[in-house]
Amino acid sequence: MAIRPIITAPDARLRQISKPVETVNDDIRALMDDMLETMYDAPGIGLAAIQIGVPLRIIVMDLAGKDEDPEPRYYINPVVLDTAEEMAVYEEGCLSVPEYFEEVERPAKCGVRYLDYDGAEQLIETEGLLATCIQHEMDHLEGTLFIDHLSRLKRDLIIRKLKKEQRLAAAE
Ligand code: NI
Numbered sequence: 824m825a826i827r828p829i830i831t832a833p834d835a836r837l838r839q840i841s842k843p844v845e846t847v848n849d850d851i852r853a854l855m856d857d858m859l860e861t862m863y864d865a866p867g868i869g870l871a872a873i874q875i876g877v878p879l880r881i882i883v884m885d886l887a888g889k890d891e892d893p894e895p896r897y898y899i900n901p902v903v904l905d906t907a908e909e910m911a912v913y914e915e916g917c918l919s920v921p922e923y924f925e926e927v928e929r930p931a932k933c934g935v936r937y938l939d940y941d942g943a944e945q946l947i948e949t950e951g952l953l954a955t956c957i958q959h960e961m962d963h964l965e966g967t968l969f970i971d972h973l974s975r976l977k978r979d980l981i982i983r984k985l986k987k988e989q990r991l992a993a994a995e
Contacts, residue, residue: 826860841963847899858875871960882899883895898937901937904935906930911929920970929954931954
């Protein structure tokens with residue numbers, strides 16, 4: 824396993840549309856292991872493959888609390904089957920938009936079909952933090968970031984600040 828560099832906004836690579844995984848094999852499992860290690864190291868609760876520069880439809884997540892045992896989750900080629908009309912608001916952050924947190928409204932529940940770590944098809948009904956997190960991560964597969972759900976003013980402000988921070992970091 825290896826920790827890979829996480830790409831941060833406004834890097835154009837984050838805007839790519841990720842491609843489906845054709846076969847869940849050992850290469851894909853090795854990639855997911857790296858993604859999980861990278862996510863734990865950051866630390867974060869979710870990571871899409873494109874965030875380490877791999878445009879494949881793969882997400883890893885772990886929503887366990889600090890004092891709980893790890894609960895790694897792997898979603899390959901996830902598809903939303905249905906969403907609730909009821910909406911929920913969570914304060915979201917993203918490893919590709921470091922240090923910024925904003926409230927985002929999304930459907931409170933959604934059904935998702937995906938392939939698991941072994942390539943077996945799974946169907947789940949999600950709600951709460953899991954529903955929000957999986958929708959946030961699935962946005963990444965379409966090249967969408969959580970800041971795209973904010974007003975243009977807020978989004979532009981965050982992007983400007985990120986660019987400034989990156990310039991300062993590069994100059995050091
Ligand atoms: Ni994210």
